[in-house]
Amino acid sequence: MSKDYIVGRIEDIPDKGAVAVKAGRQVIAVFRSGESLYAVHNTCPHKGGLMCEGEFDPERGLVRCPLHFWSWQLDRGELETDPRQMIRTYPVKVVDGEVVLSA
Numbered sequence: 532m533s534k535d536y537i538v539g540r541i542e543d544i545p546d547k548g549a550v551a552v553k554a555g556r557q558v559i560a561v562f563r564s565g566e567s568l569y570a571v572h573n574t575c576p577h578k579g580g581l582m583c584e585g586e587f588d589p590e591r592g593l594v595r596c597p598l599h600f601w602s603w604q605l606d607r608g609e610l611e612t613d614p615r616q617m618i619r620t621y622p623v624k625v626v627d628g629e630v631v632l633s634a
Contacts, residue, residue, distance in 0.1 A: 533622075533633040533634055534554075534555065534633070534634065535631050535632070535633050536552075536554040536555065536631070536632050536633075536634060537629050537630070537631055538552035538553070538554060538559075538561065538630050538631075538632050539552060539629070539630050540628050540629055540630065541563070541568075541625050541628055541629075541630055542628075543630070544561055544562075544563040544568070544630065545563065546563055546564065546565060547563070547564055547587065547589045548562070548563060548587065549561060549562045549563070549582070549583045549585075549587055549594070550583060551573050551581070551583040552630075552632065554621075554632050554634040555634060557572070557634050558572075558573040558574070559571065559572060559573055559621055559632060559634060560572070560573040560581075560582040560583035560594070561583075561623060561630065561632065562587055562589075562594065562605055564589035564590075564592075565589075566625070567589075568623045568624070568625065568630065569592065569605035569606060569620070569623065570620065570621040570622070570623040570632055571594070571603065571605060571608060571618050571619065571620050571621070572618055572619040572621075575596040575598065575599075575601070575603075575618065576616075576617075576618055577596065577598075577599060577601060577616075578596065578598040578599050579598070580596040580597045580598035580599065581597065582594055582596065582603070582618070584597045585597045588602075592604060592605045592606055593605065593611060603618050605620070606620070607620065608620040621633060621634050
């Protein structure tokens, strides 16, 4: 069962940028493009790169791992070139200016 965590305010996340947040014992990368937010496990399952440090393409909703350049679809967690490969995604929303993540 998931739990909701307040992980900051919307203005704490740069537009077209990302931050790493802690939700319980997990570290999660939260990406922002305007009013849209995406949240994925912060560690790439392939080489362990930190997703919050990857190249974020807000127009396509992708992040590229900084270690090996695999691109992940942020809304579904699918690897762009092989949708069978997945990274964990988390529900995230804004409530009264606060970023609420379910993990």
